[in-house]
Amino acid sequence: MTVHILTIGDELLIGQIIDTNSAKMAQMLLEIGAKVAGRTAVGDDHESIIGALQQATKQADIVLVTGGLGPTKDDVTKKAIADFYGVGFVFDQPTMDRLNMIYERIGKPITEAVSTQCLMPQNATVLTNKMGTAPGMWFEEGGKVVASMPGVPFEMEYLMQHEVLPRLQERFKALPTAHRTLLTCGEGESTIAEHLKDFEENLPPQVKLAYLPAIARVRLRLTVSDPDASFVEKTLEEKFREMEGLLPPHLVAGYGDETLESAIGRILKEKKLTLSTAESCTGGYLAHLITSVPGSSAYFIGSVVSYANAVKMNQLGVQANTLKQHGAVSEQTVREMVAGAIRLLGTDFAIATSGVAGPDGGTPEKPVGTVWLAVGNKERIVTKKLQLTKNRLLNIQYSAYYALNLLRLFLM
Amino acid sequence: MTVHILTIGDELLIGQIIDTNSAKMAQMLLEIGAKVAGRTAVGDDHESIIGALQQATKQADIVLVTGGLGPTKDDVTKKAIADFYGVGFVFDQPTMDRLNMIYERIGKPITEAVSTQCLMPQNATVLTNKMGTAPGMWFEEGGKVVASMPGVPFEMEYLMQHEVLPRLQERFKALPTAHRTLLTCGEGESTIAEHLKDFEENLPPQVKLAYLPAIARVRLRLTVSDPDASFVEKTLEEKFREMEGLLPPHLVAGYGDETLESAIGRILKEKKLTLSTAESCTGGYLAHLITSVPGSSAYFIGSVVSYANAVKMNQLGVQANTLKQHGAVSEQTVREMVAGAIRLLGTDFAIATSGVAGPDGGTPEKPVGTVWLAVGNKERIVTKKLQLTKNRLLNIQYSAYYALNLLRLFLM
Numbered sequence: 001m002t003v004h005i006l007t008i009g010d011e012l013l014i015g016q017i018i019d020t021n022s023a024k025m026a027q028m029l030l031e032i033g034a035k036v037a038g039r040t041a042v043g044d045d046h047e048s049i050i051g052a053l054q055q056a057t058k059q060a061d062i063v064l065v066t067g068g069l070g071p072t073k074d075d076v077t078k079k080a081i082a083d084f085y086g087v088g089f090v091f092d093q094p095t096m097d098r099l100n101m102i103y104e105r106i107g108k109p110i111t112e113a114v115s116t117q118c119l120m121p122q123n124a125t126v127l128t129n130k131m132g133t134a135p136g137m138w139f140e141e142g143g144k145v146v147a148s149m150p151g152v153p154f155e156m157e158y159l160m161q162h163e164v165l166p167r168l169q170e171r172f173k174a175l176p177t178a179h180r181t182l183l184t185c186g187e188g189e190s191t192i193a194e195h196l197k198d199f200e201e202n203l204p205p206q207v208k209l210a211y212l213p214a215i216a217r218v219r220l221r222l223t224v225s226d227p228d229a230s231f232v233e234k235t236l237e238e239k240f241r242e243m244e245g246l247l248p249p250h251l252v253a254g255y256g257d258e259t260l261e262s263a264i265g266r267i268l269k270e271k272k273l274t275l276s277t278a279e280s281c282t283g284g285y286l287a288h289l290i291t292s293v294p295g296s297s298a299y300f301i302g303s304v305v306s307y308a309n310a311v312k313m314n315q316l317g318v319q320a321n322t323l324k325q326h327g328a329v330s331e332q333t334v335r336e337m338v339a340g341a342i343r344l345l346g347t348d349f350a351i352a353t354s355g356v357a358g359p360d361g362g363t364p365e366k367p368v369g370t371v372w373l374a375v376g377n378k379e380r381i382v383t384k385k386l387q388l389t390k391n392r393l394l395n396i397q398y399s400a401y402y403a404l405n406l407l408r409l410f411l412m
Numbered sequence: 413m414t415v416h417i418l419t420i421g422d423e424l425l426i427g428q429i430i431d432t433n434s435a436k437m438a439q440m441l442l443e444i445g446a447k448v449a450g451r452t453a454v455g456d457d458h459e460s461i462i463g464a465l466q467q468a469t470k471q472a473d474i475v476l477v478t479g480g481l482g483p484t485k486d487d488v489t490k491k492a493i494a495d496f497y498g499v500g501f502v503f504d505q506p507t508m509d510r511l512n513m514i515y516e517r518i519g520k521p522i523t524e525a526v527s528t529q530c531l532m533p534q535n536a537t538v539l540t541n542k543m544g545t546a547p548g549m550w551f552e553e554g555g556k557v558v559a560s561m562p563g564v565p566f567e568m569e570y571l572m573q574h575e576v577l578p579r580l581q582e583r584f585k586a587l588p589t590a591h592r593t594l595l596t597c598g599e600g601e602s603t604i605a606e607h608l609k610d611f612e613e614n615l616p617p618q619v620k621l622a623y624l625p626a627i628a629r630v631r632l633r634l635t636v637s638d639p640d641a642s643f644v645e646k647t648l649e650e651k652f653r654e655m656e657g658l659l660p661p662h663l664v665a666g667y668g669d670e671t672l673e674s675a676i677g678r679i680l681k682e683k684k685l686t687l688s689t690a691e692s693c694t695g696g697y698l699a700h701l702i703t704s705v706p707g708s709s710a711y712f713i714g715s716v717v718s719y720a721n722a723v724k725m726n727q728l729g730v731q732a733n734t735l736k737q738h739g740a741v742s743e744q745t746v747r748e749m750v751a752g753a754i755r756l757l758g759t760d761f762a763i764a765t766s767g768v769a770g771p772d773g774g775t776p777e778k779p780v781g782t783v784w785l786a787v788g789n790k791e792r793i794v795t796k797k798l799q800l801t802k803n804r805l806l807n808i809q810y811s812a813y814y815a816l817n818l819l820r821l822f823l824m
Contacts, residue, residue: 011624013448015438016633019431022453026427036425038460041434041451044622048450055467071602072623105799113602113609131803152625154806210428277696277717283703284689284696287717291695294771294804302723305689305699305715307708311757315714315727345723359706392706 004060008067033177049080067151069134082121127163183254216401268299278341281355316340334374413584416472420479461492479563481546494533588641597665628813680711690753693767728752746786
């Protein structure tokens, strides 16, 4: 089955928003063995949407539409889809009931604009959106499927996972397909690719290896598709083992859906160990990554974000002399921050960060992007210096992930 | 002049790469008043590329193509463009000279794959790419322009800036266009739309209003396009003032590129006030948002992420009795957290959060999504209870943005 993705919204065309939905949808589709054949973006314009739908339904079996389902006037997708099919609207009581519940809970009256969300094209199957007010819609005509979802990323993801993908799997008989993923951390795509060069070149045609790089991490996804389901299972198992065996063990950080932060959480939980952070340049982002994992309260005690030097001294016990002699961005300071966090918050381990995140604040000796990391327990502290970019947000993210990886290696 | 963007590459269709080029190109085009009418992505496939070129040149005056110009086998754009025009190839000596220079400098021999980069469609004007080996190409036929650039972001940006945009400005007289944006915070899209209903309905055709919703915020963008530049300027000024006047003042959080966090930073900086946070359910995310703003060290002192109750008591001075009687997720606890952060970190203001982020940990009285926020100074503390979703990450983000908005309202 071939899929065309149609994204709708003026904000996409003027470049105000980067389209992350398309990539996410493509990844989700791959997991059920569906291939994206093409992608179109149009503005919030009635004629353009209809034209794009005509084109897309000619080219693909399935057209997935995102965007333009909100209650405001610039959102015209629903009307355009109805006109594309030449149908009118019907009032959908279940949607009204759901909206009533939502607005009751937040204690606000339903506006006229909101209530128009209950009007649905006559031929639509309503897809319940538990993450927002605008429902999704499913259409089948002439052997082609059109599914429409809101453009808000988490609403789209919810509807894809719970409504669209299961329907597509039922509707189209997909080739037996299976995936396994391996999370690596600490080396870039090209280094990983060197380790896997021969492996990749000799893969049978039913097996595909994809590199999914992210900050400080590369996820490897192995996919096998074949009419013979037992071949799929056997080959995936074999090739996955072979691939993992070719990588230096310290690069392997997790499996499946694991993230670096959840993999670390799993280890800490198993070993009944606790963690705290003492953050300067990461400004709370490291604690955020750790606490984004459900159940992290079992091992994460807390963090001191010591943006001001006074907090480094008064809370974390960094010596005034250390700051004076070596500066806040130094190996000595992050060492004392780790020791201070362990003492103050009573944890087995602590991570500390201090750096020049930028864009300003650099000096010739410590230019923007200079970061010191430390990880340790009561017995031992390891440190690492990074020389990162000129981009503040990237520096924060890199520092946090490298620091987590330093902890992972420390725990190994 | 209308522009269509055509991006080429299998890596885009399988979701391996997020397409940031399209947004960047659209932004660059806006600056010369050119409007992107649509966007298409296709794989590295000869027929798909030709089909997309036929469609795109029908719909727009200018088609900007990126991707598929490298020397590797899966890059087929050049051949497809030549076939689209029905022309053969010629050898381009200046490109060969440039490649010779580059390869001499890096001390590598030119491979056959690389030398094919000197073959150009007969009707192409070669655009010199000083950032890489693959040249750009410019085509004009039947009043339509097609410009082809490599997909590597900084090569594309170089060619856009130095070759494509100047040619477009010379070739097409663009309609004068200007934008202004307003950031609102605290109400959803539909409530804002109610305030602006009459305004929107009576806008002249040269003026467009777009709603760009994000978590707890809605950005409003007003765009004016008209052949008369002074009309554009005057109308934008007038309509923007009118629009702002129709909104309750407490909803207006910032202007232009301002974010909620940078707008708050601007106020704190102006008033020379300092801020700290005491976070439980937001787990450092609030501090991260605040410190993502360059220069935030001028007003942000630090944060205590008190995930464990022991940290709430030992660091922030929350009374054991308060936790026992009311629980960690309570108005009393967040009040004491604010007072504790102000005392401990010596700041003018503090924000505190405590809630059940989920997916587990809810009780009948405090289900998942129950969050208490507090904001205050030494004199006064205000609190707010939220009843959010079942999604952990969403609850964290909502809590942080609502807490920032509570501080903004407190500062007003």
